[in-house]
Amino acid sequence: MATNEEIQEQFGEREYEAGFVTDIESDTLPPGLNEDVIRHISSIKQEPEWMLEWRLEAYRHWLTMSEPTWAAVDYTPTDYQSISYYSAPKPEADGPESLDEVDPKLLETYEKLGIPLREQEFLAGVTNVAVDAVFDSVSVATTFKSKLTEAGVIFCPISEAIREYPELVKQYLGSVVPQQDNFFAALNCAVFTDGSFVYVPKGVRCPMELSTYFRINALNTGQFERTLIIADEGAHVSYLEGCTAPMRDENQLHAAVVELVVLADAEVKYATVQNWYPGDENGVGGIYNFVTKRADCRGDRAKVSWTQVETGSAVTWKYPSCILQGDDSVGKFFSVAVTTNCQQADTGTKMIHIGKNTKSTIISKGISAGRAQQSYRGLVRMGKNAENARNYTQCDSLLLGDQCGAHTFPYVEVKNPTATLEHEATTSKIGDDQLFYCQQRGLSEEDAVNMIVNGFCKDVFDELPMEFAVEANRLMEISLEGSVG
């Protein structure tokens, strides 16, 4: 059976399958950040004046802020003047009208990643997902636009939404995560380049899953995507984002902002499969994943769920949160985070209960191996008007080997005496007796580890849309490949 040394050693051999670089010509801005760079980005995107002003306001505020240091992660700080804030595959255009206009090399890239951009696969019944693909700073393809338009759903690159639907964008952009929210969010407001925009009108159930795939390709580029999803009253939408990047020795910054606006009786399910390059076994390279994600249940009976499977990134700083304003609104957070080698993750959620009878559920599963360090950091706040609010939190950590760490920082603030909170936490190791039991039934040690880990994550995988539960399982297997000797 595997010793700790063997586990360490084997984890070092974990390979990153999405680590290739696409050789494609890019228009890239020279490194550095100042107001001119922001003006340049805004003009490339043909943005209206108000958008530029909004960005500059954010930038000016960002200059007065400093990078947060409270997270339990340790990394070389980013030199914000040494990265480029815009990179796009040539030829830069307003975005292709159809897939025929997309550079075949890009299609190939997404194919290698297993992401179908060709609509005929849909017709063949392979998939029922509309995809928006973001390559470095621009959206390269959005599929199934016409079918979505029929249903009244808007699903397009946010740069396009700023031009085509300025009223919607003006009304909601920054309304959940304001420009001055935090250091990384402010930076994102100033320099975001693309991302997805979704609007589901009143009473409409989005006819298919929506999905965005983010890919960082260019060297020394940051990716600052911005996603805004609005579910109008009684609307329903399920959304998935996936992320990959090539293997590079330099750290790359990814500072995204995702805002979800959920009106009365609407429901948004947001799932993430994050597999950014995690760096090599010695902790060289990898993505800094500093992300602000927040949902605002603005109306009564609004529902939102965040489901995340996080296997990538060198450093993760991410707390998808729910503001439960509407009475009887519901927020859920389901998370599986895997850290191996030298990866560090400080992740969790915030549940802010404001309305009456609001409910929240937090299920967090952390798996650490190698020398990785992982923290769950969560806040549950029950405001003074949150009559009968309820929260249930469960944090489980699984350790492989004896050099990794798991930490839990649960914060609770209760201002209403009728609120109920439950918190359960466990930390365990994969037991030798569990492994032996599976082996005695005929499973190899590696299959046994996979099965036990997948079982540990089951509560969360059950929340993923069917198509992606399979993907998540596979990703876990790749992450844990060779985990035992």
Add this chain to the structure above:
Amino acid sequence: MLVIKDLHVSVDGKKILKGLSLTINAGEVHAIMGPNGAGKSTLSNVIAGRDGYTVTSGSLTYKGEDLLAMKPEERAWNGVFLAFQYPVEIPGVNNTYLLKAGVNAKRKHQGLEELDAFDFMSVVKEKAKLVELEQSFLSRSVNEGFSGGEKKRNEIFQMAVLEPDLALLDETDSGLDIDALRIVAGGVNKLRSADRAIVMITHYQRLLDYIEPDFVHVLADGEIQKTGDKTLAHKLEEKGYDWVKENL
């Protein structure tokens, strides 16, 4: 089927088995009895290949091959099955899913096609009846929240599905009430066959009233002290293990 010669085994430097020899043929049912700490569970764990048991000398030959050279899963593929004394809980892992993975790993090893979910379920439903397991049982997590009796029934159910050549039942009777014992024993009896060997490890003669052994061995001080037929078990029950020691 299994030939054990002069087996010496240590755990954490402590000698547990001290020259144990035993031959088990297909179609036979053996009972191994003995006081606490005699090395009964050590023997079954060594045969199944559990970590932490050091074989210092002696040999284990299974179907003509060196058993000690095989990994635990290879032993399983070749037909060795251990019904655990303390079946472990594996949260979130479906009972049937684990079993299907085990069966298909074995079939793959044998060069057979893997069973699909449909075929597998029909096998499973049939076998579940042997130990009167409810359908709902099959989709629960492995041993999670099972009562002591349910865990033991689950072990025999797994044995029925995996169809081993050599089955080791490690204190399968412990912790069972009389009804559960009858069900479990009934299941084992249905699994007796001319090409299968069964080794039962137990403290009590009671089990042998339900599953009649061909041989009874008394294991004490790391060696087989005495071998006889089922009447030996009755004598033991009557006179205690000290009687064996005194008669050495």
